Amino acid sequence: MSRMLRIGTAGAVVVASALLLQGAVAGADDGDHGHRDHVTLTLDVDTGPFDYTDLGHPGPSAADVIVFHDTLLKRGHKVGHEVGSCTVVEASGLSNCTGVVTLKGRGTITFAFENAPPPRKILAVTGGSGAYRTAQGDGSFLESGHGTGTLKLRLILG
Numbered sequence: 001m002s003r004m005l006r007i008g009t010a011g012a013v014v015v016a017s018a019l020l021l022q023g024a025v026a027g028a029d030d031g032d033h034g035h036r037d038h039v040t041l042t043l044d045v046d047t048g049p050f051d052y053t054d055l056g057h058p059g060p061s062a063a064d065v066i067v068f069h070d071t072l073l074k075r076g077h078k079v080g081h082e083v084g085s086c087t088v089v090e091a092s093g094l095s096n097c098t099g100v101v102t103l104k105g106r107g108t109i110t111f112a113f114e115n116a117p118p119p120r121k122i123l124a125v126t127g128g129s130g131a132y133r134t135a136q137g138d139g140s141f142l143e144s145g146h147g148t149g150t151l152k153l154r155l156i157l158g
Helices: 003-027
Strands: 037-046 051-053 065-074 077-088 095-103 107-115 120-128 136-143 148-157
Touching (some): 120 148
Antiparallel strands (some): 037 148, 065 077, 120 136
């Protein structure tokens, strides 16, 4: 290999390495994620009647489906609704559920949770749209046992 070819090849390797290193540094997470808002939404829930489709063995069993549509209130005024579905995974009623909260004029918040007999459900916020397009966080739904409950979402936005 001629001396000029070796120098040219070495120079190209140095330039390529510098460009790769620069890209790696630019993409590194420095911990500064800009301004992030922490928002807690607490809403009253009027649970509508849910629909149960018995697809598995008769009675509650794996593969059955539950769908729901609830009204969301703040200080007695309707502010939105939530819809969702659950797939039953065992006869105890244990289910894998997903849902969408729609707040009038603000956007949507999506969530997932494990539905089991206790009245308190823990939710993972999985995304959103509109004012909530960057939403992440968690929440809880506490059933009162009288067709009502409380939905509390702790969101990180931004």
